[in-house]
Amino acid sequence: GQQLNQSPQSMFIQEGEDVSMNCTSSSIFNTWLWYKQDPGEGPVLLIALYKAGELTSNGRLTAQFGITRKDSFLNISASIPSDVGIYFCAGQNYGGSQGNLIFGKGTKLSVKP
Amino acid sequence: NAGVTQTPKFRVLKTGQSMTLLCAQDMNHEYMYWYRQDPGMGLRLIHYSVGEGTTAKGEVPDGYNVSRLKKQNFLLGLESAAPSQTSVYFCASSGRPGALNGYTFGSGTRLTVV
Numbered sequence: 001g002q003q004l005n006q007s008p009q010s011m012f013i014q015e016g017e018d019v020s021m022n023c024t025s026s027s028i029f030n031t032w033l034w035y036k037q038d039p040g041e042g043p044v045l046l047i048a049l050y051k052a053g054e055l056t057s058n059g060r061l062t063a064q065f066g067i068t069r070k071d072s073f074l075n076i077s078a079s080i081p082s083d084v085g086i087y088f089c090a091g092q093n094y095g096g097s098q099g100n101l102i103f104g105k106g107t108k109l110s111v112k113p
Numbered sequence: 114n115a116g117v118t119q120t121p122k123f124r125v126l127k128t129g130q131s132m133t134l135l136c137a138q139d140m141n142h143e144y145m146y147w148y149r150q151d152p153g154m155g156l157r158l159i160h161y162s163v164g165e166g167t168t169a170k171g172e173v174p175d176g177y178n179v180s181r182l183k184k185q186n187f188l189l190g191l192e193s194a195a196p197s198q199t200s201v202y203f204c205a206s207s208g209r210p211g212a213l214n215g216y217t218f219g220s221g222t223r224l225t226v227v
Binding site for chain 1 (some may be wrong): 117146153154155156158161171203205215216217218219220221
C-alpha cells in the first residue's frame, strides 16, 4: 500500500529558529494535510492543501503541495516554545469508494536544553 | 460544540479481559475511524466505517472488532486483551473523501494491558 516517508524523525529547536520538515511518497495524492499533536491530545489540523503547487500559510506556518503531487513541505518561522509537539503529514486520494488518509510517522519537535 | 468525544480516557486491563471504547461525534460526519498510536509507529488504522451499519478493516485489525449502529457512535471492542494492545487509541471522523478540513480527532484513550 501507499506509504509516506516523513523527515526528520525528530529535531530540537531554539526559540526564534525556523523549522522545516517534509513528506515524500512513491505515489501521488490529491490532498496533503499537516497535523500537530500536543502531548496527551489528539492531532489537530494545521493546514490542508488541495492543488499541486499550492502554497498555503497559517500564521507562522507555511506548507506547500509539491508539483509532482508526491511530496509536501511544512515550514515554521520564528519558532516559539508552544510549537513543540509531534507534526504529522497525511496524504489522501478520493477517487473511488475509499479515501482514507495515509499518515507519516511524525516529526517530534523538542526544545533545545 | 464537542466534536469527537472518546471514553474512557484511561484504562488498565488484565490480559484476557474485554472492554469497549466509545467514540461519539456531533458533526453529522459519515466516516469514522479508529487508530492506534505507538512510539515510532505513527498512527495506524485499525477499522473504519463509511456510514451507519458499515465497517471495514484497516491496516492492523486483528484482535479488535467494531460496530456502527448509530451514525454518531463508533465502538471499538477488545474481546481478549493482550499486552501488545497497550497503546493510545484515537477515534476520528470526517465528511466524505475530498471534503474540506480532513479528519477531526478525539483526545485519545490510553490503554494499558498488564
